[in-house]
Amino acid sequence: MIGWHPDAVNFKKWPGLTPEKLMTALERDSATLREAGFDVSFCLLTSAENAVSEAETALGSEYFDVVMIGAGVRRDEDHALTF
Helix, strand or coil: CEEECHHHCCHHHCCCCCHHHHHHHHHHHHHHHHHCCCCCCCEEECCCCCHHHHHHHHHHCCCCCCCCECHHHHCCHHHCCCC
16 A cells, blocks of 8 residues: 555645554554455555655555555645656
């Protein structure tokens, strides 16, 4: 699961979302995937400048069948180039 670390999120863009709610949602999603039989690893990106190296490090450490990219990375127009 690739997404933004809560410290890197502009929560003003996401009314009602807090770092705690974000982490709760990520943990809930990972629990759902684990219950379905998947192993889950997080790659929480700290900045657009570091995103490529952080993703390469995480993805290069083992083999993955599936990589999920969070909506904050793929749907936020401010992060289109990062995606």
